[in-house]
Amino acid sequence: MNKKVGFSDFAKGFYFVPLGGSEQFGVNFNLYCCDGKWVIMDCGIGFADERFPNVDILLPDPEFIEPYKNDIAGMVITHAHEDHVGAVPYLWPRLKCPIYATKFTAAVLRSKFHDFPNCKDAQIIEIDCDEVLDLHPFKIHFVHVAHSIPQAVSCVIETSYGRVVHSGDWNLDPTPVLGQPSDEARFRAFGDQGILAYIGDSTNAPIPGRAGSETQVLEGLETVLDGHEGRVLVTIFASNVSRIQSICRAAEKVGRSVCLLGRSLHRMTSNARACGYLDDIQEFVSEAQLPSLPADKTLIIATGSQGEARAALARIARGDWKGLKLGRSDVAVFSSKAIPGNEKDINNVKNNLSASGVRVIDPSNAGCRVHISGHPYRDEIRDMYEWLRPQLVVPVHGEHLMLEAQAELAHECGVEQTIIPHNGSVIRLGPGVPELIDHVETGVLAVEPQRIIKSNHAAISDRRKLQYSGAAHITVVLKGDGCLRYDPQMTLIGLIDPHSVEEAELLEDLQQEIEDTLLDLRDDGIDDDVRIEEDIRVACRRFLNNIFGFKPKVSIHLLRV
Numbered sequence: 001m002n003k004k005v006g007f008s009d010f011a012k013g014f015y016f017v018p019l020g021g022s023e024q025f026g027v028n029f030n031l032y033c034c035d036g037k038w039v040i041m042d043c044g045i046g047f048a049d050e051r052f053p054n055v056d057i058l059l060p061d062p063e064f065i066e067p068y069k070n071d072i073a074g075m076v077i078t079h080a081h082e083d084h085v086g087a088v089p090y091l092w093p094r095l096k097c098p099i100y101a102t103k104f105t106a107a108v109l110r111s112k113f114h115d116f117p118n119c120k121d122a123q124i125i126e127i128d129c130d131e132v133l134d135l136h137p138f139k140i141h142f143v144h145v146a147h148s149i150p151q152a153v154s155c156v157i158e159t160s161y162g163r164v165v166h167s168g169d170w171n172l173d174p175t176p177v178l179g180q181p182s183d184e185a186r187f188r189a190f191g192d193q194g195i196l197a198y199i200g201d202s203t204n205a206p207i208p209g210r211a212g213s214e215t216q217v218l219e220g221l222e223t224v225l226d227g228h229e230g231r232v233l234v235t236i237f238a239s240n241v242s243r244i245q246s247i248c249r250a251a252e253k254v255g256r257s258v259c260l261l262g263r264s265l266h267r268m269t270s271n272a273r274a275c276g277y278l279d280d281i282q283e284f285v286s287e288a289q290l291p292s293l294p295a296d297k298t299l300i301i302a303t304g305s306q307g308e309a310r311a312a313l314a315r316i317a318r319g320d321w322k323g324l325k326l327g328r329s330d331v332a333v334f335s336s337k338a339i340p341g342n343e344k345d346i347n348n349v350k351n352n353l354s355a356s357g358v359r360v361i362d363p364s365n366a367g368c369r370v371h372i373s374g375h376p377y378r379d380e381i382r383d384m385y386e387w388l389r390p391q392l393v394v395p396v397h398g399e400h401l402m403l404e405a406q407a408e409l410a411h412e413c414g415v416e417q418t419i420i421p422h423n424g425s426v427i428r429l430g431p432g433v434p435e436l437i438d439h440v441e442t443g444v445l446a447v448e449p450q451r452i453i454k455s456n457h458a459a460i461s462d463r464r465k466l467q468y469s470g471a472a473h474i475t476v477v478l479k480g481d482g483c484l485r486y487d488p489q490m491t492l493i494g495l496i497d498p499h500s501v502e503e504a505e506l507l508e509d510l511q512q513e514i515e516d517t518l519l520d521l522r523d524d525g526i527d528d529d530v531r532i533e534e535d536i537r538v539a540c541r542r543f544l545n546n547i548f549g550f551k552p553k554v555s556i557h558l559l560r561v
């Protein structure tokens with residue numbers, strides 16, 4: 001931990017450097033370095049919470065890897081979930097390396113690139129599970145895994161220092177509704193060849209048992225629909241193509257037509273169809289047909305399962321979606337789980353639905369399976385260890401509790417060594433015994449409508465402060481002798497009701513405070529404007545703190561006329 005790593009140190013050896021996704025949910029961005037050449041595994045977004053006012057999504061910060069840009073052999077995307085692929089259109093122009101992905105992931109990425117003209121030269125190379133990608137000095141093999149999206153892969157990264165399995169997201173669904181179960185035989189075969197390290201999904205590592213099967217969800221949805229006479233709305237992650245298939249099959253069984261609401265659902269289903277999925281389900285009905293369909297013949301799939309305020313579900317719940325009002329006798333099914341941090345927003349949506357009389361069903365109250373996770377529970381991870389028998393386990397993809405739980409499980413399963421990384425950890429995988437040797441600077445970037453800034457940018461912290469503590473802007477105009485030429489102009493934001501006479505009196509007291517401060521300064525013979533400005537600022541801040549019990553942001557503009 002104490003040795004500093006510089007460029008020359010990366011020139012020899014095999015390193016793993018997670019820049020995002022370790023100790024946080026989303027923003028996956030993992031680097032592997034072998035003898036000075038780099039491979040990036042995944043490049044995903046995260047959801048911004050209330051700490052980032054007016055920011056919806058977060059990106060990994062690629063600053064560390066940019067100086068090595070010419071040594072990046074490629075970027076491999078394990079699957080098309082936003083937390084793995086969503087940041088590519090934003091960051092590719094800074095890295096400009098070839099991108100490798102399976103056919104479906106490539107299709108999703110290409111459709112994203114339509115909105116990003118800076119990515120028009122991006123080269124996306126489709127890979128297949130039976131080929132070996134030679135990115136010298138890396139050789140990468142792809143192993144099919146079951147997940148809630150088509151064509152997810154684990155990567156087996158071979159180098160002269162050893163073989164690492166980078167798992168991506170996976171589970172051991174024995175009967176997926178779309179695609180095959182995870183390829184146990186190939187994992188076992190790689191295990192027989194010897195695995196230096198398993199670097200993998202920790203999302204459900206604290207939960208005993210197994211995730212279950214999408215087939216159970218299909219049955220669960222049939223149970224929910226059975227005998228119900230009102231409208232049914234099901235909300236999911238748009239990328240959960242398996243779930244779309246389950247919902248459509250359940251709907252078909254009870255004679256309901258399916259309508260998609262939300263742009264990302266349309267985009268995802270057309271990508272899926274272009275790759276040969278969802279071809280055996282009924283045609284979707286259009287939104288325009290919705291009002292004329294009988295309630296008991298309708299099933300709506302809507303985006304917004306994470307409570308996103310602008311998504312279809314939140315708008316429907318607010319009564320803000322033209323052509324569709326849900327009410328008594330209708331039911332809304334959350335066929336999804338909350339991503340940590342989104343619970344409050346989801347609850348708001350649920351409360352809005354409930355206030356309109358809609359029955360809200362989620363995995364906790366359904367009485368049947370309406371959701372299964374795409375990530376492995378403890379028994380599934382245990383199976384993976386048994387197949388691979390890795391010397392080292394590095395838990396990634398999760399918050400600290402999840403990483404810790406996987407490390408503990410690895411010990412329990414007799415794995416020799418575990419290293420829990422932070423974002424920015426430098427782990428030397430070889431030569432010699434793997435070791436955490438350093439930490440490099442990393443962070444996240446915040447996406448605003450017109451620009452991308454670092455998450456520690458002063459604009460974000462100021463906005464956060466304004467949101468919590470309000471602000472006071474005060475203009476003080478002095479004469480040459482240091483006396484006030486005019487009454488100070490004061491604007492208080494987020495502090496008082498300007499229409500309240502009583503509260504407006506506070507402005508008079510604040511003015512008095514400014515005058516007293518000026519008097520003290522004049523008595524001390526001070527005519528330094530910077531000092532005067534600062535003393536007024538401190539006095540006003542103290543005054544407002546005494547009134548409100550918190551310190552608003554105070555800015556003083558001093559003029560001499």
Ligand SMILES: [Zn+2]
Pocket residue numbers: 079081147169374
């Ligand atoms: Zn995923």
Ligand SMILES: [Zn+2]
Pocket residue numbers: 081083084169397
């Ligand atoms: Zn993921």
